[in-house]
Amino acid sequence: SxxxxxxxxxxxxxxxxxxxxxxxxxxxxxxxxxxxxxxxxxxxxxxxxxxxxxxxxxxxxxxxxxxxxxxxxxxxxxxxCAGLTAYNAVVNFGGIEPGSDVLCLGTGGVSLFALQFAKMMGARVIITSSSDEKLARAKTLGADETINYATKTNWERDVRKHTKMAGADLIIEVGGAGTMQKSMMSVKPYGTIALIGVLAGGESSLSLYPILMQGVKVQGVIVxxxxxxxxxxxxxxxxxxxxxxxxxxxxxxxxxxxxxxxxxxxxxxxxxxxx
Ligand SMILES: NC(=O)c1ccc[n+]([C@@H]2O[C@H](COP(=O)([O-])OP(=O)(O)OC[C@H]3O[C@@H](n4cnc5c(N)ncnc54)[C@H](OP(=O)(O)O)[C@@H]3O)[C@@H](O)[C@H]2O)c1
CATH class of the missing domain: 3.90.180.10 (Medium-chain alcohol dehydrogenases, catalytic domain)
Incomplete structure (x- = not known):
């Protein structure tokens, strides 16, 4: 594309x-x-x-x-494709400001662009990866907090800890159905989940209560x-x-x-x- x-x-x-x-x-x-x-x-x-x-x-x-x-x-x-998708998710749909907390899932193309745009906008970035080596590289790009989702399988708790229990303002959701439930537990009330990819599956049975009980915005992004x-x-x-x-x-x-x-x-x- x-x-x-x-x-x-x-x-x-x-x-x-x-x-x-x-x-x-x-x-x-x-x-x-x-x-x-x-x-x-x-x-x-x-x-x-x-x-x-x-x-x-x-x-x-x-x-x-x-x-x-x-x-x-x-x-x-x-x-x-990846660049513009991340730009839209962060800049146009993210609703963030300097000091906001942005969570990027994984270290693929979209997530690293999102990291870079979020830093450009003065946000704090938390990034996850299945590899400690990749997390170390993400730090050199400006990531503030890193979580290995392969070893910390309850990574939503770490996101809470890194945000003084408030939750992230914006989540770059590239995992889809396989990570969405945890993203719902990681986002702050009235925060935004930018739904971009389905690397961890496109369909599943999810509890939607966190979205309505906490006024979470789920924003699909199409480049x-x-x-x-x-x-x-x-x-x-x-x-x-x-x-x-x-x-x-x-x-x-x-x-x-x-x-x-x-x-x-x-x-x-x-x-x-x-x-
Ligand atoms: N909606 C749109 O407009 C749009 C535009 C572009 C792409 N996409 C979609 O967005 C997704 C990401 O695209 P991409 O180009 O960034 O892909 P990519 O470069 O292939 O990303 C792969 C990385 O995603 C991470 N990942 C995989 N499963 C994960 C999981 N369960 N939890 C957290 N991270 C996981 C892994 O990071 P680690 O190796 O660090 O673990 C993996 O290396 C794809 O589904 C793609 O089709 C959508």
């Missing part, structure tokens, strides 16, 4: 781009601003439309945004629109933020790249380079 490239040729009526410009395709090619609708949600790259795992692509001029100038294409290729992408890139440029790229695979190593992703050994993003 995400990628980066260079403009090779433009149509005669194109005004936004010229040959040689560095650009990033937007996830939903027809979603430019505001809330999505059923039509523009059907214009997404990587299904139903062809995605970015290609040497060449054809886009409308509004289907692209400019690449942040301080990033390489390999770094910027990570922004269009974001062109205007959000442009605003995110400005924030990234002004803060000289660098996406966390774990490993770059060559064009002929796509199967290996997918297998590597499946092992869960990565920290941040995995990139395929076409050269």
């Amino acid at each position: 995400d990628g980066a490239g260079v403009v090779e040729a433009v149509g005669s009526e194109v005004t936004l781009w010229k040959k040689g410009d560095r650009v990033l395709p937007i996830f939903a090619q027809k979603w430019f601003d505001g809330a999505p609708n059923m039509d523009n949600l059907r214009s997404t790259l990587g299904g139903p439309n062809d995605g970015c795992l290609a040497h060449y692509g054809k886009f409308s001029e509004e289907g692209l945004v400019a690449t942040p100038s301080h990033l390489t294409d390999k770094e910027a290729a990570t922004l269009g 974001g629109n062109r205007s959000d992408f442009t605003r995110m890139n400005r924030a990234i440029e002004q803060n000289k933020m660098k996406p966390v790229v774990d490993k770059v695979f060559g064009w002929k190593e796509v199967p290996e790249a997918l297998e590597y992703l499946q092992t869960g050994k990565h920290f941040g993003k995995v990139v395929v380079n076409w050269e």
Whole structure:
């Protein structure tokens, strides 16, 4: 769904781009601003439309945004899906302010972007991982508190302890059904759970009482629109933020790249380079 490239040729009526410009395709090619609708949600790259795992692509001029100038294409290729999803969850839906507590689940692409945006906004970040080594790396990115969810299986209690028993203001929920109940126990009353992924399952039987008894907001996130992408890139440029790229695979190593992703050994993003 995400990628980066260079403009090779433009149509005669194109005004936004010229040959040689560095650009990033937007996830939903027809979603430019505001809330999505059923039509523009059907214009997404990587299904139903062809995605970015290609040497060449054809886009409308509004289907692209400019690449942040301080990033390489390999770094910027990570922004269009995981980056924008995390930006929307933290900045637009998070309802946070400096000093808020943000909980990020795991150290995958979305969660590390969320960590970086939350720190940019002056929040305190608690992050979980199944690996102590990854937690140590998350500290170098600014994580304030770390929890190993593999050894601390009741991690919601640790989140409470780290927030003076108040609960987190915002949870970046990438686990889905398998972690949602614990997220409900980790969030503060009137806090927000940004529901993004289903790494730990998409269906289960959950007790919904914590949501209504504590006025919790559960906000589904579907990447974001062109205007959000442009605003995110400005924030990234002004803060000289660098996406966390774990490993770059060559064009002929796509199967290996997918297998590597499946092992869960990565920290941040995995990139395929076409050269
Ligand atoms: N809604 C949207 O718009 C949107 C956009 C992008 C992605 N997504 C979805 O969001 C999810 C995350 O995407 P991603 O790109 O960040 O994936 P990813 O990079 O593959 O994340 C993998 C990491 O997630 C962590 N994880 C897995 N199971 C976990 C669990 N039970 N509890 C806590 N952490 C767990 C692990 O971290 P550790 O190794 O540190 O344990 C794992 O390494 C996926 O389901 C993806 O499809 C949704």
